[in-house]
Amino acid sequence: MHEVNVKKIIDSVKQLCMSSNYYLPEDVMRLLVKDYKTEESPIGKKCLEQIIENARIAEKKNMPICQDTGITCVFVELGQDVRISGGNLDDAINEGIRQGYTEGYLRKSVVADPLNRKNTGDNTPGSIHIDIVPGNSLKIFVMPKGGGAENMSKISMLPPSAGVEGVKRFVLNTVKSAGPNPCPPIIVGVGIGGTFDSVGILAKKSLLRSLDSPNPDIYYANLERELLEEINDLGIGPQGLGGRITALAVLIRKHPCHITSIPVAVNIQCHAARHKEIVL
Amino acid sequence: MKEMKLTTPLTNESINQLKSGDSVLLNGIIYTARDAAHQRLITQNDRPFKLQGAVIYYTGPTPAKPGEIIGSCGPTTSYRMDEYSIPLIQEGLKGMIGKGPRSQYVIDAMKEYRAVYFAAPGGAGAFLSKFIKKCELAAYEDLGPEAIYKLEVTDFPVIVINDIYGNDFYNEVNPL
Structure with missing residues (x-):
């Protein structure tokens, strides 16, 4: 039995919220650069150039790639031999989002009610999906998804x-x-x-x-x-x-x-x- | 397709020369407003800024880090503002900045009342923040990221999508 304390989950989600919003994944960057070479339209090439430059600026300045830092989609693969200690998994993920979006200067883009539309002020709740899988590790994916x-x-x-x-x-x-x-x-x-x-x-x-x-x-x-x-x-x-x-x-x-x-x-x-x- | 500089507030004379597909570097004051601010603008009579000649930028920036002017600040999708745009254009709004196509009824109103719609590069908010030299809260603070901010921009890069002649650059590039 592998024990994971919620403090570790909170901190991990917080870091993932910030890093995912600042740093474009390398595979995406590689494809953008490759496709820039094959794009034939001059205006298309210019747009790709701006997109690549944007990602480089964001990475260098630790700032969000896009102002829409998304609703936070979180996918969890929870090994069945893992025991979560110190609190509740859902609460821990949302606390990580709260801290990541506040301390990381990310935009808070979630409203508490779809019709009455008051902003929750901390980007919670995330859209959380948990799968129980074999094994004793806990894998967390964070995907900020723009509207x-x-x-x-x-x-x-x-x-x-x-x-x-x-x-x-x-x-x-x-x-x-x-x-x-x-x-x-x-x-x-x-x-x-x-x-x-x-x-x-x-x-x-x-x-x-x-x-x-x-x-x-x-x-x-x-x-x-x-x-x-x-x-x-x-x-x-x-x-x-x-x-x-x-x-x-x-x-x-x-x-x-x-x-x-x-x-x-x-x-x-x-x-x-x-x-x-x-x-x- | 021309390249030119324009300074706000916009006038009929300054936008007469614009044609769909032109590249424009905007200078001067522009105001941010997205869904919630638009809803409030059209339901309230008081105006937090003068609409005559104004340019509205559809965006909700990320908060500025200490020492920075603004966070990431790129355009949001414009069609969501279509429902609110006509009364503002009738009141004198001359420019809108966003991304993505507008409804035909907004394009018609731009022609009738003389206003233009520009696209800024979508998803490039870090890049675009370089052209923003000042940012202050103008109204609706309670709306958080959807508040209205007064931005001072220098050579902010946009493309004319809809001119005052009823042209639509997206449609010219990819006819429906």
Whole structure:
């Protein structure tokens, strides 16, 4: 039995909130630089240059990459042989968010009530998902998710007859209708399967995969490649001002589902594709 | 597509020359306002700043660290402000800065009442903060990150999306 005190969790979440907002992941930066070279549109190239410069300024000055420091999405893989001591896991994560957003000069972007809309003042509560897994370690992923890209995300319950073509059409239409809004070049997280409630989580979790590692399933790896090609044929381009690079990557996560349906969710991530993780 | 400098407050004369796709470096005073501030602006009669000739920047910056003027300060998505924009344009608002396309009814109002819409680079708030030389709270402090701030900017880089002639640069680049 591995014991983890909540103080360690609070401090880790606090640090992850700050570092994820200041430092763009290296795999995202590498792709931006690579795609800058292939972008043909002059205005698209200029936009990519600004985006790269922005990330470098943020890193150097320890300041947020984007003013929308997001709702804090937290994914926890809790080993079943871990014992949390000193308090409650959910409370500890929210305390970490509170401290990270306050001490890290991050924007507080959460309202307590969707209709009465009073800001909670400390960016809590986070959007927390906990999975119990085998083992004795505790893994925490923090993903600050901006509202602009989140608002362009969609879910559909397709019939089995729609097949892979129906899924592709839905993904392409979602990206097309999002247009310049979600700050392209985007990363397209796609969940396929599961149920109405779980497919959105699949799509969001797909965004945690490293852009350097291909989909482990060859069928889906090919589908990701085809979709990326077709998305980049749309012409939306960086910042929606025209060009080749509309998306940096398509990431699919799948799950078994009912004989009646193909649930599909598209969770759009902006070019400030921020996430960091720690194992305790 | 031209490149030029403009100073606020904007006048009909200064925006007549702007065409969709032009690059503009903005100078002078601009005011921040996003969803909650807009809602308050259109439901209240008192104006925390003079709308005639004004430029509104759709943004909610991150808090300034000690010794800094402002935090990260990039544009938010503009279509959410469409619902509130027409009365402000009718009152004399001349410029809006954000990202993403506007509704046709806002584009029509920009043509009728002479106002322009600019896009600033989305998700580049650290980069854009370099062009902000002063920042002070102007109104609605209780709205926190959605309060109205008065910003003084120097050569703030934007692109004209909608001019006063009814053109839409996003649509020119990628026709619907």
